[in-house]
Amino acid sequence: MSDRRQGSGKLVTALTSLGHGVTEALLRLGFATRFFLMLLLWSGQSFRRIHLTIREIYFSGFQSLLIIMVSGLFIGMVLGMQGYETLQRYGSAEALGVLVALSLVRELGPVVAALLFASRAGSSITAEIGLMKATEQLTAMDMMAVNPIARVVAPRFWGGVISMPLLAALFSATGVFGGYLIGVVFIGVDEGAFWSQMQASVDFRYDVWSGIVKSFVFGIAVSLIAVFEGYDALPTAEGVSSSIKGTVVKSALAILALDFVLTSFMFREV
Amino acid sequence: MSRKLLDLWVGVFVALGLAALLFLALKVGNLAAASFSDTYSVTAKFANIGGLKVRAPVKSAGVVVGRVSGIHFDSESYEAVVNLTIDGRYRFPKDTFALILTAGLLGEQYIGLDPGGDEAMLKADDVIAKTQSAVVLETLISQFMFNKAAEGPSEK
Amino acid sequence: MSADNLVAIKDLDFAYEDRLILDGISLQIPRGKVVAIMGGSGCGKTTLLRLIGGQLRPSRGEIVVDGQSVPDLRDDELYALRRRMGMLFQFGALFTDINVFDNVAYQMREHTDLPEELVRDMVLMKLNAVGLRGAHQLMPAELSGGMARRVALARAIALDPMLIMYDEPFAGLDPISLGVIGQLIRKLNDALGATTIMVTHDIQESLLIVDFIYFMSDGKVVALGTPAEIRASKHPFVHQFVFAEADGPVPFHYPATPLAQELLGRGARE
Numbered sequence: 001m002s003d004r005r006q007g008s009g010k011l012v013t014a015l016t017s018l019g020h021g022v023t024e025a026l027l028r029l030g031f032a033t034r035f036f037l038m039l040l041l042w043s044g045q046s047f048r049r050i051h052l053t054i055r056e057i058y059f060s061g062f063q064s065l066l067i068i069m070v071s072g073l074f075i076g077m078v079l080g081m082q083g084y085e086t087l088q089r090y091g092s093a094e095a096l097g098v099l100v101a102l103s104l105v106r107e108l109g110p111v112v113a114a115l116l117f118a119s120r121a122g123s124s125i126t127a128e129i130g131l132m133k134a135t136e137q138l139t140a141m142d143m144m145a146v147n148p149i150a151r152v153v154a155p156r157f158w159g160g161v162i163s164m165p166l167l168a169a170l171f172s173a174t175g176v177f178g179g180y181l182i183g184v185v186f187i188g189v190d191e192g193a194f195w196s197q198m199q200a201s202v203d204f205r206y207d208v209w210s211g212i213v214k215s216f217v218f219g220i221a222v223s224l225i226a227v228f229e230g231y232d233a234l235p236t237a238e239g240v241s242s243s244i245k246g247t248v249v250k251s252a253l254a255i256l257a258l259d260f261v262l263t264s265f266m267f268r269e270v
Numbered sequence: 271m272s273r274k275l276l277d278l279w280v281g282v283f284v285a286l287g288l289a290a291l292l293f294l295a296l297k298v299g300n301l302a303a304a305s306f307s308d309t310y311s312v313t314a315k316f317a318n319i320g321g322l323k324v325r326a327p328v329k330s331a332g333v334v335v336g337r338v339s340g341i342h343f344d345s346e347s348y349e350a351v352v353n354l355t356i357d358g359r360y361r362f363p364k365d366t367f368a369l370i371l372t373a374g375l376l377g378e379q380y381i382g383l384d385p386g387g388d389e390a391m392l393k394a395d396d397v398i399a400k401t402q403s404a405v406v407l408e409t410l411i412s413q414f415m416f417n418k419a420a421e422g423p424s425e426k
Numbered sequence: 427m428s429a430d431n432l433v434a435i436k437d438l439d440f441a442y443e444d445r446l447i448l449d450g451i452s453l454q455i456p457r458g459k460v461v462a463i464m465g466g467s468g469c470g471k472t473t474l475l476r477l478i479g480g481q482l483r484p485s486r487g488e489i490v491v492d493g494q495s496v497p498d499l500r501d502d503e504l505y506a507l508r509r510r511m512g513m514l515f516q517f518g519a520l521f522t523d524i525n526v527f528d529n530v531a532y533q534m535r536e537h538t539d540l541p542e543e544l545v546r547d548m549v550l551m552k553l554n555a556v557g558l559r560g561a562h563q564l565m566p567a568e569l570s571g572g573m574a575r576r577v578a579l580a581r582a583i584a585l586d587p588m589l590i591m592y593d594e595p596f597a598g599l600d601p602i603s604l605g606v607i608g609q610l611i612r613k614l615n616d617a618l619g620a621t622t623i624m625v626t627h628d629i630q631e632s633l634l635i636v637d638f639i640y641f642m643s644d645g646k647v648v649a650l651g652t653p654a655e656i657r658a659s660k661h662p663f664v665h666q667f668v669f670a671e672a673d674g675p676v677p678f679h680y681p682a683t684p685l686a687q688e689l690l691g692r693g694a695r696e
Contacts, residue, residue, distance in 0.1 A: 051273065058283070065286070163283075166288070167287070173289075195297070
């Protein structure tokens with residue numbers, strides 16, 4: 001009799017904590033939405049004093065160039081190698097350009113560039129904002145009648161949103177070049193066929209533009225997560241560190257989930 | 271980091287990004303070719319469109335002159351109605367033939383335009399009267415077998 | 427109590443989650459005076475400063491600063507009020523990405539249209555008042571704790587505020603810096619004709635410079651008076667505080683079972 005009561009007690013505890021968890025998650029979601037709306041409301045300064053945003057584009061975008069382009073190059077080269085290995089078995093080695101270009105432009109470019117951006121730029125944005133919070137710099141700013149969301153948070157958000165599509169395009173472009181390097185220069189696929197088949201099969205509106213839209217959406221998601229995690233961090237060393245981890249993990253999940261949703265909308269057989 | 275230097279590097283970054291986008295659009299994709307600014311639309315009816323899809327090319331003499339913009343079913347005549355968007359630079363006679371062809375042996379299907387000799391040209395929203403449906407493999411095979419069976423045991 | 431109070435707090439309640447931090451507290455800060463608010467850690471002193479600055483909203487009660495009820499102010503009115511307040515945070519909270527000069531100049535550049543030459547003169551004068559004019563090119567990371575605190579002080583008085591608030595200004599300083607900061611607080615208050623509120627638990631330094639002291643415990647005012655009255659007070663809490671007694675109304679031992687029982691009880695079982 002007492003055992004059964006103990007068992008049902010544990011069940012009740014489990015359900016209560018589940019309920020709490022769900023309520024917590026909903027509360028956070030609500031808070032995050034309110035935060036996003038406030039951010040949009042206070043974005044005027046990011047554009048009126050464009051220099052704030054330019055500074056952030058430098059730190060998020062320009063300083064990510066190296067990792068983006070090197071990664072793009074390597075992925076393009078690997079695509080070239082793997083693609084050739086499989087295609088030449090069916091005598092279709094000349095479609096290598098198509099394979100490399102479509103893989104990059106539709107998927108790998110936006111997704112991998114966004115993942116790299118989240119781990120490099122996103123985490124440093126979270127760290128910056130989190131540390132400013134922990135050392136009371138945000139409070140000090142607020143007490144000096146300067147809105148910290150307008151001055152610190154919004155420019156970093158917009159800097160990320162502007163940088164992301166550019167980085168994705170650079171990733172894809174260097175990737176295509178990498179594929180060209182391996183396929184044409186090293187392996188010997190016909191150069192003319194490589195480019196002409198690519199041009200014939202890659203449609204701007206369907207493929208390239210979809211990739212651009214994807215990277216834009218990813219940019220919004222990653223930048224929002226990065227600034228939110230920083231702003232919401234607990235003002236301690238562990239708090240900031242935990243928020244940085246949160247940025248990287250949540251960004252990755254968001255990117256992959258959004259990719260699935262967007263791909264299913266965009267790349268349907270009509 | 272002085273403002274001027276910052277602006278410089280950001281300018282470099284944005285320029286690089288836009289160049290990459292341009293590269294993707296023009297060199298990798300077919301933006302230049304696909305930007306038909308001036309186009310007109312005509313319709314053609316087929317008994318069977320086979321594997322023809324929207325966005326399939328419309329070619330004449332092997333050159334791409336347009337795209338398939340829509341495929342519908344006419345429930346009165348039980349035929350497929352295909353909308354073609356043709357580049358405004360090219361005019362075709364009213365008695366042009368529209369055929370559904372296959373690229374290569376087992377490739378994608380496209381529409382081929384075989385111009386006729388009429389002096390009057392096709393205008394926007396005209397209907398192409400002469401069409402040839404897609405070749406359906408099963409029909410071909412059953413025809414072949416039927417013919418073979420019809421020939422029968424004559425050649426002995 | 428003088429009739430002209432810059433800050434008047436009446437029957438204030440403040441609760442955070444379910445904990446009541448301030449319990450029906452009332453106090454007045456007369457114009458032109460230096461007032462210290464003292465008490466043990468966690469008694470709600472810093473919360474009080476945040477309430478005066480409008481960063482927190484009370485659950486009940488009034489806060490009136492210069493005739494304006496702080497919780498009822500609109501955002502722009504609140505920011506206008508904050509421009510007339512200066513706050514010194516516990517560890518300075520200087521903006522770490524800009525140098526000393528730019529930190530002090532921050533509010534001048536934000537809230538005034540003064541030409542750069544004038545800003546330069548004002549910044550150097552403020553830094554001179556705290557003795558750090560020669561350090562104006564340094565970055566905050568290069569400053570010692572005491573120096574950073576002084577720069578933050580210069581920043582807090584940049585726009586000659588009517589109310590200056592200090593959150594633990596003496597925490598963690600060496601004896602020389604302690605003396606320096608203490609002197610500066612008094613001198614600047616008198617020179618600017620401002621009113622000062624100091625939250626601290628450094629009793630000896632405070633007794634030397636303040637005009638009035640409030641003692642807080644558990645969210646209520648338990649004692650008040652001029653330094654002379656406080657020194658002579660027989661109130662047990664005040665006495666323990668002033669003479670730094672280990673045990674008194676604030677107990678030395680954390681609540682536990684009596685020692686003899688704890689040690690011998692176990693032994694007896696064997």
